[in-house]
Amino acid sequence: CDGVLRAQGVYGYPIEIQALFFMALRSAMSMLKHDTEGKEFMERISKRLHALSFHMRSYFWLDFQQLNDIYRYKTEEYSHTAVNKFNVIPDSIPEWVFDFMPLRGGYFIGNVSPARMDFRWFALGNCVAILASLATPEQSAAIMDLIEERWEELVGEMPVKICHPAIESHEWRIVTGCDPKNTRWSYHNGGSWPGDFFFFFSFLKLFSFRL
Template sequence: MVRVHSYEKIVDNASVTHIPLKSCASIGSNFENFEPNSIYSAIKLNNTENNAMMEEAWEALLKSYVYYKGLPVGTLAAMDPTAEALNYNQRLSLSNETSQCWWRSRDSKEFPVKNSPPPRLRETLVADFGGSAIGRVAPVDSGFWWIILLRSCTKCTHNHTLSEMPEVQRGMKLILNLFLSDGFDTFPTHLCADGCSMIDRRMGIYGYPIEIQALFYFALRCSREMLKPERDGKELIKRIDKRITALNYHIRNYYWLDFTKLNNIYRYKTEYSHTAVNKFNVIPESIPDWVFDFMPLRGGYLIGNVSPARMDFRWFLVGNCIAILSSLVTPAQATSIMDLIEERWEDLIGEMPLKIVYPALEGHVWRTVTGFDPKNTRWSYHNALIWLLAAACIKTGRPQIAKRAIELMEQRLSKDGWPEYYDGKAGSYVGKQARKYQTWSITGYLVAKL
């Protein structure tokens, strides 16, 4: 579906997405002569805060590159020489063959490059549509990220050629038609958002987790900017506008929690009417005790999930940061989220930034909800998410928060071998099943630092 010469542009544009525009000029505009090292050199020249840890991170990232027909098409998930590979030797790659597979199944995320045995060496891409995933659960959030990344590339390069290609426009429409279809939230594909709502939850998600809602909103806004109003495009844009308006109102009003809102919920009564204040029949006695101690007078956040009589009052980093970046929350709410992080620094950041969720489920509740899943460990920190925090801090004018968190990370991340995640209430211990030299830990640090 995507021609090879167009794909070369995809690789180059995707690689410079998070590079300052002044660095893009240093790389050059000759897509045919793309060299991974040129990106490293350009950033090294333009980054005044370069240090030994960044040098090490870039070198480790370059070693993880996967090549297909001479072009870099992705990275390995981890380069740990002491651990079993599992699915860590696979990663998303983007090419002509990959794109054709994408349209057939929009849940696919891994396309390992396979080499045929000698004497005839031949590289092929083998699509994995969830068959080797944990619990055979294929995530759908890759579709959201595909659209967001495409918009990011377009904004960075000021080049609309890629996003306006018929194949790419068709790809967006296929993804959006799936997401905007009636009953999408109950589809089997809506089981797990990879790397964002797995922690402390069963893989079969129930209700409407904030991570998915925020990503959905972000992808809709990005699509709205790129879709061409041709043929069925006009009708799709109308559906997007309608959903954006409804989602915006719903999240800002029903997912938001601060001291005032908590005090109101504490006094809720059971009601039966169209004008009911307690719309979701939340019984005050169901509010966990920890919420009252956790909620400061200054600050607030979007709670984890909202469903009738069952609200997940926990803090989830991904949903809150993406809500800031996509402007799903108001400027005042974005400021309150940053206030909360500062007020509850020890709880949310700890010794090794940063918590994906607070507080963690423990004991019998953790065992029954997650099914004893050892890759779903309570009190786990995922280092790759530092870039999301840094981006949210920059947007809200609070870069000092990100700087403080990054400085904490720099004390140990490299010395510990760039582990996948940390365990413990303060993030003191390298995770039990954490792989070393994890690509997302490395790139998360680099993007945050830049």
């Protein structure tokens, strides 16, 4: 999914995988025949789409209000009424998020798992979430607002950065083993991927409607 390690199946599934899976399910729904077998599959896909969209829109979404809610989470909540369902420790929120998150805007974070949230911005997952209608109209607008508010950080002089922020310093040494391919803003570590161009141009088309 990205060059910086995010173990799948251990720490949950990244936003890109979730958004692409949602898009695949919607595509399958439109291609199925309306016969007995097709309707059965449609019902199963519809249930999966509903569950997946609720999960993503509720637990992967981050805006200023949600960031404040997470900051005030209580830990060790285990009942079905628990607000902090993933037992996220508020102190695990990186400091850069508070400066990065504008009052107007929001985005789907990179990953969610027990006691761990990947707060980084990933362009592909958020753009696909808009294209596939995984994001609600309000969330889609908020993602575009965030890009507009943080243009220098997310675009700058590059077409669009795949990840923000890139990992560096001690974390870079631990995660990548000092791999020179993963230096700050390199091809793997927050840079641009040629394989993302289709989604990038689709994203530009979306953004042009805002201008």
